[in-house]
Amino acid sequence: MNIEGLVNETKAYYCLDCGVCTGSCPVARYSPSFSPRLMVEKALMGKAEDFLRDQDVWSCLTCARCTHRCPANIDYLEFARGIREEALKLDNKGIPAHSGMFQSIMGIQTSGIKQDRIAWAKEAGSIADKGEYFYFVGCLPYFNVIFANFPSQPLDIGRNVIKILNKLGIEPVVSNDEKCCGHDMLWNGELETFKKLAAANIEVIKEAGSKKVIFHCPEGYFIFKNYYTKYFGDLGFDVIHFYDFLAEKLKAGELTLEKSNGRVTYQDPCRLGRLAGIYESPRDIINGVATSFVEMERSGENSVCCGTTGWMNCSTCSKEIQGNRLKESMATGADTLITACPKCNIHFSCAASFIEGIDIKIKDLTEMVVTAMNGG
């Protein structure tokens, strides 16, 4: 889509030039040259080429803080995605984190290659080939290799989800043919790659005969819910977030948990909170597993992004954002920062490993649930 089309689609022409976006933006805070307001203004004045060749196009975290506050309701996220598609046409590519390894892995999955990615799931509990419930695992098997030296193993999240579902009497489908959900490709401006991955995933789920697809990863959930439906219409199955599902089960008394001592705080993932509107379920679960839960100064709708998105442009600015956020979590007096997104966990663990003065445990919520399930 060209810039004019983009301006129309995102209703950027309603911009009031108020600067609320730039004022709310965590990137602009540490990289003062970055300004969403200016990019919108330039696009409106027909001067998009002023920024389309800049790295600024790739600096946005698509965290939706600006969109959420914009008085004119401009869809900055779609705008950011659209200008990336345009920038790619001018050969302006972002700087992929980890030398582009993730992008390669995602690209390879668009071929019909036969993966070998579920051995761990069979060991974690009981899974099925076909059935009502499908657990969409996402990139965890790949993360587990790439972040093998991190304190918590990314695949533990997957193992925990399977254990919890099993405890609830559910034997989910976990498929060897599941592919990357395409979230990062979409936000990297690669719409066609995204569509290929999405079409393949819809097929895999249909073949498994599943009617309820459960996601732990907020990105997968958000992208299925909003973009799979946008490009492929009715999917023929329900897209359910694991924490919504679990919170319901807890309310219904289908699972009992023992609280453990200690004070915890919680990082709202952008995609789960501002983008999917799921704030309560994780909090209900936290209150079921911890005796003391304190919010950070900026939480819920005001929460701050974990600093990098789409494995793109991980910079000193990302590290500033992460360090600052970790300090904010410590200021609550909590001993543990609970994350609900595998990437938040990875990004914060990375920052905590070398930024001085950071002393707080970082745990995924599923880990707390499994401990609580086994008696606290």
Next chain:
Amino acid sequence: MVRQLVALLGIEDERLALEWVSSAEAARFAEVVTSFTQKIKELGKSPLRLAA
């Protein structure tokens, strides 16, 4: 790490080789490359190519 990633993607282990050859070892370099090329030819098309 690359070996584990390649395994997840369902590509055979034999298709990946890592050898250290010094710039003074021309003959050995030729030998390593020739034998690996030979092996890849024997293995035939990669799953990646077949899938594409």
